[in-house]
Amino acid sequence: MRQETYEYLKSKKQLQAFVRQNPIWYRKLTRNPRDFQVLENEAKAYFKQTIPHKVQKINQSLEMASFMLQMYQGMRQSD
Secondary structure (H helix, E strand, O other): HHHHEEEEHOOOHHHHHHHHHHOHHHHHHHHOOOOHHHHHHHHHHHHHOHHHHHHHHHHHHHHHHHHHHHHHHHHHHHO
């Protein structure tokens, strides 16, 4: 692996963790060291940091808050 590729990975801890968990990326980056954009996209998908994942997480939080509010209202009405 080229030195600049290694330094780039070293500066980005999340990408470094992704490459360690998916060793095929060592080979891919050795063959094409400028494939950082593909690597970053794959890492975001792997760590669930894409926009659809974030929207889903927010949606789940809102559903939980709505459920808790309904439970609270139900408890108040039974008193």
